[in-house]
Amino acid sequence: MSDKTIQDINEKIADGSVAVVTAEEMPGIVAELGAEGAAREVDIVTTGTFGAMCSSGAFLNLGHSDPPIKMQKVWFNDVEAYTGLAAIDAYMGATQLSETRGMEYGGAHVIEDLVAGKSVDIHATAYGTDCYPRKLLDTTVTIDDINQATMFNPRNGYQKYNVATNCSDRTLYTYMGTLLPDCGNATYSAAGVLSPMYNDPTYQTIGMGSRIFLCGAQGYVTGQGTQHDPTNNFATMMVQGDLKQMDKKYVRGATFHGYGTSLYVGIGIPIPILNADIAQATAITDADITTNVLDYGVARRSRPVLRQVNYEELKSGMIDINGKEVTTSPMSSFHDARAIAEELKDWIKRGEFYPTLPVENLPNSGVVFKPMKQMGEQPTVADVMAKRVTTIRQGLTVEDAAKVIMEGNFNHLPVVSDEDKLAGIITAWDIAKAVAKSKQDKVDDIMTREVVTADASEPIDTAARRLEQHNISAMPVVNKHSKVVGIITSDDISKLVGRR
Amino acid sequence: MKFILHATTEITSKPLIAEVVLETGILLNIDRADVKPSGGEVVIDVHQDGYDTVTAAFKKRGATITPLEQPVIKDEDECVNCGACISVCPTGVISFKDDWTVQMEVDKCVQCGACVTMCPHGALKIDK
Ligand code: SF4
Numbered sequence A: 001m002s003d004k005t006i007q008d009i010n011e012k013i014a015d016g017s018v019a020v021v022t023a024e025e026m027p028g029i030v031a032e033l034g035a036e037g038a039a040r041e042v043d044i045v046t047t048g049t050f051g052a053m054c055s056s057g058a059f060l061n062l063g064h065s066d067p068p069i070k071m072q073k074v075w076f077n078d079v080e081a082y083t084g085l086a087a088i089d090a091y092m093g094a095t096q097l098s099e100t101r102g103m104e105y106g107g108a109h110v111i112e113d114l115v116a117g118k119s120v121d122i123h124a125t126a127y128g129t130d131c132y133p134r135k136l137l138d139t140t141v142t143i144d145d146i147n148q149a150t151m152f153n154p155r156n157g158y159q160k161y162n163v164a165t166n167c168s169d170r171t172l173y174t175y176m177g178t179l180l181p182d183c184g185n186a187t188y189s190a191a192g193v194l195s196p197m198y199n200d201p202t203y204q205t206i207g208m209g210s211r212i213f214l215c216g217a218q219g220y221v222t223g224q225g226t227q228h229d230p231t232n233n234f235a236t237m238m239v240q241g242d243l244k245q246m247d248k249k250y251v252r253g254a255t256f257h258g259y260g261t262s263l264y265v266g267i268g269i270p271i272p273i274l275n276a277d278i279a280q281a282t283a284i285t286d287a288d289i290t291t292n293v294l295d296y297g298v299a300r301r302s303r304p305v306l307r308q309v310n311y312e313e314l315k316s317g318m319i320d321i322n323g324k325e326v327t328t329s330p331m332s333s334f335h336d337a338r339a340i341a342e343e344l345k346d347w348i349k350r351g352e353f354y355p356t357l358p359v360e361n362l363p364n365s366g367v368v369f370k371p372m373k374q375m376g377e378q379p380t381v382a383d384v385m386a387k388r389v390t391t392i393r394q395g396l397t398v399e400d401a402a403k404v405i406m407e408g409n410f411n412h413l414p415v416v417s418d419e420d421k422l423a424g425i426i427t428a429w430d431i432a433k434a435v436a437k438s439k440q441d442k443v444d445d446i447m448t449r450e451v452v453t454a455d456a457s458e459p460i461d462t463a464a465r466r467l468e469q470h471n472i473s474a475m476p477v478v479n480k481h482s483k484v485v486g487i488i489t490s491d492d493i494s495k496l497v498g499r500r
Numbered sequence B: 001m002k003f004i005l006h007a008t009t010e011i012t013s014k015p016l017i018a019e020v021v022l023e024t025g026i027l028l029n030i031d032r033a034d035v036k037p038s039g040g041e042v043v044i045d046v047h048q049d050g051y052d053t054v055t056a057a058f059k060k061r062g063a064t065i066t067p068l069e070q071p072v073i074k075d076e077d078e079c080v081n082c083g084a085c086i087s088v089c090p091t092g093v094i095s096f097k098d099d100w101t102v103q104m105e106v107d108k109c110v111q112c113g114a115c116v117t118m119c120p121h122g123a124l125k126i127d128k
C-alpha cells in the first residue's frame, strides 16, 4: 500500500472522515488487522500524560508602567521570577518557592492561579535609569491584564522514568513522593501505554513544530528537551503554548513534601499514522514498556538498580522487590492522561485540531546526557575522618568507659563486640547520666544500639546531611563487615567546608 | 466503629484504657496513639454493639470522645486522581477504581496522616 501523507490526513479531518483512536485502543486494532491493515484504517493515534514536570515555567510580559520601570527583581505572590530579559518580561519557574510560604506555594502555583483567572500580587524593584526611572512597583493583575503569557517548558514529557523505592531505614521525602523505609512502597511516573514518546520511540513524527495538546490549549514542541537522552529511552521535549488558552484542569501546582513545588502539566501528542511502521510502534502495551527500580536511599547520581519492571506489573499495584511485596503508586494521573488522549481525539474529529509534521525531528541518536563537570576532587568521608578511633568492648563497665573517654578527651565511644563488630555507641553525656544515677551498669545497658554510621567512600555532603537529620555530632565509619574504621564528626566537616 | 479519645495529663497517668476494658468486658483495638506531655490522643476501634458502653465509660473518667465518621476528607476539586496517596497508607484505605479514579474505604482509616503529607495537591485533610 502507498503511504499516507499528512496532507491526506488533514483533508480527511476537513471533510470529517478521519479515523482517530487513542494509544490504548491501538494494540487491539493492530492485533486484529495487522500493522498494514491498521495503517489503512487508522489515521491518527492520540496519546496523553498528566504528571509533575519540574522543568516548566512561563514568560510573562507585564506591559509598561508610567513612569516606566526596568525590573531588576520581581515577585508574583512572593515568588521570585527571573528578570534578566529587558524591562518588563519575567520568567516564572515552576520550582521557585515563595519567600513567605516556603514549599507550600511556588512558581507552579502562581502559574495555576493565573490560568484559573485569580489575581496575583506583583512587587518589583529596580535601580532606575534615565529611560526607566521608576525604582519600585506594586500592583495586582490577572492573566487578562498582562500581554503575552507563554508557557515555555525546557524539559517535559519524559519518554519513561525510573521507579523509586527506598532501601534505607529512614523515610525519604523526594520529588517521587514519600518513600517509606525498608522498601515500604514504590512510586512511578509516566503513563505507560499512553506515554506520548513511547508510541513513536524513534520520533518519526515528533520534533520542532509538532502541534500538540498542551494543558488544554494547542501548543507546539519546540525541539529536544534538556537532558534529551534517546539512547536510554529518556527522550524529552521542549514545549510552548499560550497560557491564556489553557484549561486550569491540566495546569496544576503541586508540592512534594520536603522537596518543593512542581507543575502538573497535561500533554497529548497526536501521532499521524503515515505507514505500517508507525502503526506498529503505537501497538505498544504496558507489558512492553520496562523501566528500572532504583534505590533512592542512596543519595548519589548513580543509584543502584534493584530490578527491571514493566508497566503492567507497576499498574497491578504490587511489585516484588528482593522477595518483598511492595505497594506501588503512580505520581502521575492515568485517569487524566486518558482524558487528554480522548479530548485530543475529539478535537481532531470535530475538525478543530490539525496535526503537523515537524520541521526537524527530535534526534534519536547521537545525543548524550553528560554528567556535570565538577572542579577538583569531591572529598569523601575517608578524607576527613579520624582513622585512629578508640572503641570499647561490650561487657565492660560504664566506669571503664568513663576512664577511656577522659583519657582520650573525646565525646563518642563506639562499642564493639568480641568479633570487633559495631554494637552501639555511648557519649560522654550517656556516661554522665549513668553516673548521676549512680548505676553500676555495663556499657551494654546505656549504649545506643541503633547507630547511625557512615561509609568511607561516600561524599562529605551526604554524611553531613545525615548528621544534620539525626541531630547528632559524630558517626562511626564502618566497613562492609561492620568493623569500625574511623569516626567522623561535624567539627571535622565544618573545618573542611571552611577550607573550601 | 472508630472514635478519638482525648485525655488530659491528669488522667493519662492512669491505666485508662485497661480500666475501661476490665469494667465493660469489651475488647478494643488501638489504631493509633499519640501521647504527649500535654495530654493524649488515641484512635480506638470498637465493635458497634459496644460503642455506647465503652464511650460512656471513658466519659465517666473525664475523657472527651470524638466519633470518627469521616476520618479523612478528600477535596474532589483538588484531587487529580494520581494515586500517589495509595502506597503510603498503612491500612489500605485508598485504591483505584476500574476507571482509574481514586476511592477510599474510610472506615479503615487510622488517621496516621501519611496520605496528607504525600498528596502533591493538598487534596486530603484529617478531620479533627
Ligand atoms: S490518614 Fe491516610 S494514610 Fe493514614 S490510614 Fe487514613 S487514609 Fe491511610
Ligand code: SF4
Pocket (backbone or CB within 6 Å): B074, B078, B079, B080, B081, B082, B083, B084, B085, B086, B102, B118, B119, B120, B121, B122, B123, B124
Ligand atoms: S495523592 Fe492527592 S491528588 Fe493524588 S489521588 Fe491522592 S488525594 Fe488525589
